[in-house]
Amino acid sequence: MTNPVRVTAAVSKVLAVFLEDPEADRYGLDLMRASGHPSGTLYPILLRLQRAGWVDAIWEDVDPVAAGRPARRYYRLTPDGLVTARLEIAALRQQLDRASGADKAGVTEPRPA
Template identity: 65%
Template sequence: MGNDVRVTTAVARVLAAFLADPAAERYGLDLIGATGLPSGTIYPILVRLEQAGWVDRAWEEIDPVAAGRPARRYYRLTADGLARARVELAALHQQLSPARSANTKPRTA
């Protein structure tokens, strides 16, 4: 199990959704709604994050007949995943922020 995850824009959106409430268990449809990404993007990302040890998954323990729906597979950030997600998103934010220079003055017309 490797820890390397290439943090694309889509992966960053999934990580940001997890970081909105790090202790919460999230399921696929929930993440689709939170990120606006399609299922064909979400589920492969979740597999990669799980393989890297960033998320754990577990089936919901319900009676599907009584609940009127199938059991959900829930995903949650691991302690390592939480730390790595915070570092990666902070680095991404830093890269995307405009460079700040003490010598730069606003232009006036």
């Protein structure tokens, strides 16, 4: 992996979509719908994931006239990307659990009157 990726909430949503079915090829509109991100957020994330070696992308081999739509670019986690995505999501969940536990530790339950 060449470029480190900062796993923000937006990146983690995209990774979570890939992790739902790591063997599936996903295209942009599919990823936008599943992650809830608009194209202006999604495509820069996909580019960063590609540059880091976490995601591969290939163009669909289809005749746009026969298909009635443009060719799609399909994205899939690489083997390294799969391992890293799982580790990063687990680390993020652990951080959130710790933060949630710290919040709960300082909160007392109201006493019945």
